Every structure is written in structure tokens, then in C-alpha cells.
Amino acid sequence: xxxxxxxxxxxxxxxxxxxxxxxxxxxxxxxxxxxxxxxxxxxxxxxxxxxxxxxxxxxxxxxxxxxxxxxxxxxxxxxxxxxxxxxxxxxxxxxxxxxxxxxxxxxxxxxxxxxxxxxxxxxxxxxxxxxxxxxxxxxxxxxxxxxxxxxxxxxxxxxxxxxxxxxxxxxxxxxxxxxxxx
Amino acid sequence: xxxxxxxxxxxxxxxxxxxxxxxxxxxxxxxxxxxxxxxxxxxxxxxxxxxxxxxxxxxxxxxxxxxxxxxxxxxxxxxxxxxxxxxxxxxxxxxxxxxxxxxxxxxxxxxxxxxxxxxxxxxxxxxxxxxxxxxxxxxxxxxxxxxxxxxxxxxxxxxxxxxxxxxxxxxxxxxxxxxxxx
Numbered sequence: 001x002x003x004x005x006x007x008x009x010x011x012x013x014x015x016x017x018x019x020x021x022x023x024x025x026x027x028x029x030x031x032x033x034x035x036x037x038x039x040x041x042x043x044x045x046x047x048x049x050x051x052x053x054x055x056x057x058x059x060x061x062x063x064x065x066x067x068x069x070x071x072x073x074x075x076x077x078x079x080x081x082x083x084x085x086x087x088x089x090x091x092x093x094x095x096x097x098x099x100x101x102x103x104x105x106x107x108x109x110x111x112x113x114x115x116x117x118x119x120x121x122x123x124x125x126x127x128x129x130x131x132x133x134x135x136x137x138x139x140x141x142x143x144x145x146x147x148x149x150x151x152x153x154x155x156x157x158x159x160x161x162x163x164x165x166x167x168x169x170x171x172x173x174x175x176x177x178x179x180x181x182x
Numbered sequence: 183x184x185x186x187x188x189x190x191x192x193x194x195x196x197x198x199x200x201x202x203x204x205x206x207x208x209x210x211x212x213x214x215x216x217x218x219x220x221x222x223x224x225x226x227x228x229x230x231x232x233x234x235x236x237x238x239x240x241x242x243x244x245x246x247x248x249x250x251x252x253x254x255x256x257x258x259x260x261x262x263x264x265x266x267x268x269x270x271x272x273x274x275x276x277x278x279x280x281x282x283x284x285x286x287x288x289x290x291x292x293x294x295x296x297x298x299x300x301x302x303x304x305x306x307x308x309x310x311x312x313x314x315x316x317x318x319x320x321x322x323x324x325x326x327x328x329x330x331x332x333x334x335x336x337x338x339x340x341x342x343x344x345x346x347x348x349x350x351x352x353x354x355x356x357x358x359x360x361x362x363x364x
Contacts, residue, residue, distance in 0.1 A: 003244035003251045003322055014196045014203055016219035018297055021196055021203055026246055029322045036246050037198035039221055041297075062185040063295040064208055064218050069185045070295055107340030109348060112293040112300060113245040113252055115200055115223075120345075140185055140211045156356030158289030163302075166291060167348040174338030 003029055005036070018042075018077065041118045045088040047074040048168045049098050049125040050176070054148045057096050058165070061141035071144070071154070072162040073169075075120070084121035092125055096143045097132045100125035106171040109164065122168045124175060148173070185211055187218070200224075200259065223300045227270040229256040230350045231280050231307040232358070236330045239278050240347070243323035253326070253336070254344040255351075257302070266303035274307055278325045279314045282307035288353040291346065304350045306357060330355070 005026040014021040019041040026036050049057045062069045076091035078084065085103060092098050106122035133143065146154070154160045155169050174180045187208040196203040201223040208218050231239045244251045258273035260266065267285060274280050288304035315325065328336070336342045337351045356362045 003242065003324070005244055005246045007246075016203070016205065017217060018219055019221070021198070023198065024246070028320055029244070032320070034320055035199060037200055038247050039201070039298075060185065062187055062211070063292070064187045064189075064206070065220050065297060065299045066292050066295045066301075070292065072295070108343060109345040110245070110248050110252065110343050111345050112298060113248045113254070113344055115247060116221075116294060116298065117247045118294060119248075138210055138214070138216055142185070152352075152356070153361070156353055156362045158353075161290060161292050162295055163291040163293050163345045163349050166352050167345050170334075170348050170352045171338055171340075174334070179335070180338045 005029070005034075008033060037115055039116045039118075041116065042078045042080065043117075043119040043121070044075055044077045045084050045091055045121050045123065046164045046168050047088050047092045047123045047125050048172050049074065049092060049096060049100060049128055050148065050172065051126075051128050055145050056148055056151050057098065057143050057145050058151065059095055059141045059143050061139075066161075070162050071160050071165070073165040075164060085123070088121070088123045088125070093131065094134045094136065095141060097130060097134070098125065099129045099131060101127035101129075104175060106168065106175065109167045111163065120164050122164075122171060124172050148176075187211070187216075190215060219297055221298045221300075223298065224260045224262065225299075225301040225303070226257055226259045227266050227273055228302050228304045228346045228350050229270050229274045229307050230305070230354050231256065231274060231278065231282060231310055232330065232354065233310050237327050238330055238333050239280065239325050239327050240333065240342075241277055241323045241325050243321075248343075252344050253342050253347070255347040257346060267305070270303070270305045270307070275313065276316045276318065277323060279312060279316070280307065281311045281313060283309035283311075286357060288350065288357065291349045293345065302346050304346075304353060306354050330358075
């Protein structure tokens with residue numbers, strides 16, 4: 001059986017600051033119909049800056065919806081019509097002050113594909129130059145540096161809880177180890 | 183500065199089948215207030231069944247919000263008040279027909295901590311016995327078996343897009359390699 005669902009209708013029920021919610025009706029693979037509640041978000045970028053010694057810079061920020069401060073890869077939302085790479089350059093500079101001469105695309109991930117449209121584009125940033133953080137108004141975060149080995153250990157043992165950070169560490173390690181060619 | 187945001191108010195604006203949306207007002211670390219739009223979901227479980235030869239079973243299903251079929255770890259939602267391990271046993275049996283004698287907890291991840299409360303509890307399922315799939319009504323998916331090496335390669339090169347699947351593969355590999363002790 002072909003695994004496909006086709007949209008019949010789509011009603012917008014909430015438009016907020018960072019996402020919209022629609023209630024859609026779809027046709028299932030067996031011809032019946034079903035309801036799908038969907039959170040639409042613009043997607044974003046995730047950046048792992050790796051310096052010449054293999055050190056990575058992560059950011060710690062309070063996440064209101066999780067009720068705690070989380071250690072995460074640098075990340076930010078795509079603005080309307082924006083391409084991922086320019087957004088990645090901007091977010092890296094704003095959150096860490098770093099600029100990178102070498103950028104390696106690591107594809108994208110879907111954050112929660114059951115009901116969230118969000119796609120996140122992953123980048124490795126290398127050949128780094130340090131500068132000053134330029135945080136958005138109302139944005140509070142600390143940049144922290146770890147060895148790659150320590151970051152992987154924290155991802156593995158649960159000190160890092162953020163899904164996108166585990167995802168970029170997996171892809172970055174494979175790329176840096178030469179398991180995936182550029 | 184302490185990185186904390188405190189809730190002032192919370193208004194429910196949408197209650198759907200799998201998530202609720204609230205618009206909250208919070209106090210920022212510098213004392214000003216800001217708005218936070220929040221998607222509340224019950225969270226879920228993610229299971230990686232690994233057989234004696236190191237083979238893993240993944241599932242392929244059409245994801246309406248992504249517009250394509252994705253290859254993912256076995257997963258499902260927590261029902262109200264349900265503990266993660268019983269939910270993991272149920273979802274593994276329903277989606278793949280497998281039952282496991284050995285379960286290893288791999289902690290949790292936050293899927294999209296900027297606006298989504300979802301926490302996913304990760305489990306390695308081992309010492310497997312095969313059985314029949316028991317899919318929910320309206321659920322369509324195919325179980326597919328891969329070597330662990332092939333699954334890691336697909337996660338690394340982008341054939342697997344699903345964030346939770348990358349996360350569980352990273353933690354499973356570290357655990358199976360003995361980098362993290364049980």
C-alpha cells in the first residue's frame with residue numbers, strides 16, 4: 001500500500017509570534033479520512049562551531065517550555081524568505097561572536113514530524129575568528145566551550161537533552177571522522 | 183545573571199487531538215516581561231530494537247506535515263498518566279510485533295525546546311522475540327531492518343531526517359560501545 005495522505009481541507013485556528021496552527025482533513029492510504037492538527041513554523045538553522053583544536057562552542061539558555069536552562073548548539077529561526085546559510089552566519093555571530101571562513105552543510109532534520117512542520121538546517125562552522133556577542137533584545141544566553149569528546153559524552157549520557165544538538169553532533173562526528181564525504 | 187523566566191499568566195487558545203496551545207506572559211531575567219506561545223504535548227517514547235547480530239528495526243511512515251514518508255525509530259505518544267516503559271513495550275509490539283526481554287533506558291530528549299513542551303523517553307530494546315504487528319486503526323507503516331552500521335550511515339548522510347532517530351542512534355551507539363555505563 002502506498003504510504004500517502006492527501007490534504008482535503010485546511011483551517012487556520014491560531015496565528016502566533018513563532019508558529020501557526022491549522023486543523024486539516026486528509027485522505028488516508030485506505031481511502032478513509034482523518035483529522036491532522038498541524039503546527040507550522042518557519043524552520044531554522046543549527047550551527048556547530050569547531051575550532052582548530054576540535055573544541056566546540058555550545059550555548060546555555062533558559063527554555064521556558066522545559067522549565068530549565070538547556071545546553072544546546074547555536075540555533076535560530078529562519079526569517080521569511082531567508083536562505084539557511086546567511087541565517088547560520090548571522091546566528092553564529094549574534095550568539096557567540098564567532099565568524100567562520102569554512103561552512104559545511106550537514107543537511108536537515110525534522111524536529112517532531114508527527115505534527116510540527118519545522119525543518120532545521122545543520123551546519124558545521126570552521127576556521128573561526130572570535131568577536132563580540134550581539135544578542136537580540138530580550139535574549140539571554142551564555143556561550144560555553146567544550147572538547148568534542150566531552151560534548152559527545154554529554155550528548156550520550158543525558159547532560160545534553162536537546163534533540164537538535166544530539167543530531168548535529170552525530171552528523172558532525174561522522175563528517176569530521178571522514179565517514180561521510182563532503 | 184540567572185537565566186530564568188517566570189510565568190505571569192497563561193491563556194489556552196487551542197485544544198486539539200494531540201496538543202494544546204497557550205499564550206503565556208513571562209518575566210525575563212532582566213525584569214521585563216515577554217510573550218511566550220507554547221505547544222503542550224503529552225510527550226512520548228522512542229524505541230530502538232537491536233537484535234543479537236546488531237541489526238536494528240526502523241519504521242517507514244508517511245508524515246503528513248513533512249509531505250513525505252520518513253524512516254524513523256519506533257515511537258508513540260504517552261497516554262495520560264502512563265509511565266514511559268509500559269508505553270515503550272506497547273509501541274514496540276504494535277509497530278513491529280517485537281517483544282524484548284531486556285530494556286535499557288537512554289534518558290530523554292526535548293524535541294523543540296523553543297516552544298514545544300514535548301519530552302521523548304528513549305529506550306534500547308534487546309533480547310527480542312518476533313511476533314505480529316498490531317497497528318492502531320488508521321495507522322500505516324512498514325517495519326524495515328538494517329545493520330547498525332547502515333542505520334548510522336543513513337543518519338549521518340541525511341537519508342534519515344528524523345531528529346529523535348538521530349538522537350537515539352547516538353545514545354545507543356555510545357551505550358553499546360561501552361562509552362556510557364548502565
